[in-house]
Amino acid sequence: MSEAVTRPPAHSGALLASLDPLLRGWLPRQRWFSGKGRPVTGLEIAAATELLPPGAEPGLLHLLVRVHQPLSGATPVADHEHLAPDCYQLLLGVRGELPPRLAPALIGHVTAGALAGHTVYEALLDPRLATLLLERLRQPGRLGALRFTRADGADIPSGLVPRPLGSEQSNSSLVYGDRLILKVFRRVVPGVNPDLELPLALARQGCGRVPPPAAWMTADGGAEPLVLGVLQPYVAGAADGWELALQVLTKGEDFHAEARALGRATAEVHAALATALPTVTLGRAQVELLARGMTERLEDAAHAVPALRPYAPALRTAYDALADLAAEGGTGLRAQRVHGDLHLGQFLRSPSGEWTLIDFEGEPARPLPERRMPQPPARDVAGMLRSFDYASRSHRPWAPQWAATCRAAYCTGYAETAGTDPRTSPVLLRAHETDKAVYEALYEARHRPDWLPVPLAALGRLAAGEDAPGPEPDAVL
Numbered sequence: 393m394s395e396a397v398t399r400p401p402a403h404s405g406a407l408l409a410s411l412d413p414l415l416r417g418w419l420p421r422q423r424w425f426s427g428k429g430r431p432v433t434g435l436e437i438a439a440a441t442e443l444l445p446p447g448a449e450p451g452l453l454h455l456l457v458r459v460h461q462p463l464s465g466a467t468p469v470a471d472h473e474h475l476a477p478d479c480y481q482l483l484l485g486v487r488g489e490l491p492p493r494l495a496p497a498l499i500g501h502v503t504a505g506a507l508a509g510h511t512v513y514e515a516l517l518d519p520r521l522a523t524l525l526l527e528r529l530r531q532p533g534r535l536g537a538l539r540f541t542r543a544d545g546a547d548i549p550s551g552l553v554p555r556p557l558g559s560e561q562s563n564s565s566l567v568y569g570d571r572l573i574l575k576v577f578r579r580v581v582p583g584v585n586p587d588l589e590l591p592l593a594l595a596r597q598g599c600g601r602v603p604p605p606a607a608w609m610t611a612d613g614g615a616e617p618l619v620l621g622v623l624q625p626y627v628a629g630a631a632d633g634w635e636l637a638l639q640v641l642t643k644g645e646d647f648h649a650e651a652r653a654l655g656r657a658t659a660e661v662h663a664a665l666a667t668a669l670p671t672v673t674l675g676r677a678q679v680e681l682l683a684r685g686m687t688e689r690l691e692d693a694a695h696a697v698p699a700l701r702p703y704a705p706a707l708r709t710a711y712d713a714l715a716d717l718a719a720e721g722g723t724g725l726r727a728q729r730v731h732g733d734l735h736l737g738q739f740l741r742s743p744s745g746e747w748t749l750i751d752f753e754g755e756p757a758r759p760l761p762e763r764r765m766p767q768p769p770a771r772d773v774a775g776m777l778r779s780f781d782y783a784s785r786s787h788r789p790w791a792p793q794w795a796a797t798c799r800a801a802y803c804t805g806y807a808e809t810a811g812t813d814p815r816t817s818p819v820l821l822r823a824h825e826t827d828k829a830v831y832e833a834l835y836e837a838r839h840r841p842d843w844l845p846v847p848l849a850a851l852g853r854l855a856a857g858e859d860a861p862g863p864e865p866d867a868v869l
């Protein structure tokens with residue numbers, strides 16, 4: 393490690409004087425910025441680490457930035473993490489002048505403070521800096537607030553050519569030579585990130601359905617570290633389940649065999665998670681708590697999304713039924729670690745036809761401790777059932793029978809591997825499906841208002857007591 397790399401970062405006050413005016417404009421325009429619609433009232437640098445000093449041409453600066461924003465009237469009360477300023481991870485390239493090929497990466501020209509006279513830009517779009525990041529991950533160790541860890545025996549070749557992943561998501565990803573993919577988390581919270589925790593646990597279990605982490609980057613975050621990035625094998629040539637479902641719908645083709653395979657893959661991952669990590673049987677009080685959590689989320693969502701309000705009283709009955717089941721003492725409900733945000737886009741099908749499961753972060757808006765709690769596996773099943781509905785509704789004309797067939801086939805596939813058919817617990821499944829559709833209504837209202845009619849249509853059907861998981865596929869086909 394060179395002397396320059398280990399040099400302490402510039403004073404954060406002078407750094408902030410440089411970056412504050414630029415970041416206030418740039419941050420809210422990023423797809424991964426979760427505080428959209430609320431003004432940025434202040435920025436704070438929580439940590440700054442020079443991976444390359446500003447004069448290095450290019451320099452590489454790693455920042456953790458706290459963003460202060462007032463709460464909006466629509467912020468759900470249960471959205472605890474939003475009560476504290478969100479902390480974002482930024483990787484900034486620093487150059488005297490930006491070459492034209494990097495123009496799309498521009499953040500701005502600095503006129504004051506520590507970086508005056510420099511140009512700062514999104515480092516992940518600069519192949520030289522993206523390469524440096526991979527080199528750091530190949531070599532375990534510390535640098536300033538950052539710690540780089542490499543899994544035992546992980547194959548991380550050097551010299552792989554980096555490319556940023558086009559599709560902007562909740563986080564930012566870089567693919568290296570079609571061999572590895574680095575996910576850089578954007579909004580970071582202290583504590584164990586399930587997107588590292590669960591794939592590591594599954595790898596220990598020998599579960600081949602999830603890419604095993606090869607290396608990861610963390611930062612000291614007070615009592616608990618922050619997980620900043622995870623490097624894992626890249627499934628080259630894969631298509632995700634969402635793309636495939638839409639293609640199949642367009643061609644008028646059948647998807648039920650794939651839906652069944654997805655059910656089997658989900659059950660395999662659930663079995664491995666149940667072996668790798670603790671499971672619990674939920675008692676009466678815990679099931680009541682589960683139902684109460686769902687009711688509270690409905691109330692918060694109805695507060696934020698007025699179109700949801702007419703359905704709320706009828707939807708609440710799904711949660712009441714779950715609580716009643718507990719009161720009758722008849723649940724014996726098993727809970728374990730689950731994926732937590734399962735949908736078609738989280739499955740990748742390799743060219744050989746194998747399904748791989750990715751993105752174990754859980755629903756990004758939920759507090760971390762909640763995302764790490766054992767849950768009934770029905771929660772993931774419900775996520776997939778919702779996803780088949782989403783796919784059928786984004787097709788013109790709407791293809792309800794296609795969704796019904798896929799939903800049933802998925803449950804059948806799940807039952808084939810798990811030995812238990814999710815449809816044999818209709819009260820639990822309905823409660824989870826309702827909870828997921830409520831989450832989706834809130835998600836769409838915040839991020840993609842044009843999509844709001846999709847979960848609203850489902851909530852209308854769920855409120856009317858329709859939208860049951862469906863009969864056995866053999867009876868449908």
Ligand SMILES: Nc1ncnc2c1ncn2[C@@H]1O[C@H](COP(=O)(O)OP(=O)(O)O)[C@@H](O)[C@H]1O
Binds near residue numbers: 562573628
């Ligand atoms: N191991 C992998 N192999 C191939 N592609 C991947 C892999 N992991 C993620 N991807 C691609 O990256 C995209 C974003 O990854 P994801 O973990 O879902 O990030 P986000 O949290 O930003 O949504 C996925 O939709 C998928 O296309």
Ligand SMILES: O=P(O)(O)O[C@H]1O[C@H](CO)[C@@H](O[C@H]2O[C@H](CO)[C@@H](O)[C@H](O)[C@H]2O)[C@H](O)[C@H]1O
Binds near residue numbers: 733735736783
């Ligand atoms: O970014 P993530 O993949 O972690 O998940 C979030 O975004 C998803 C949309 O990209 C969202 O999923 C919803 O839309 C999908 C279609 O685009 C659909 O297949 C899912 O069933 C539906 O929930 C997901 O909820 C959100 O957390």
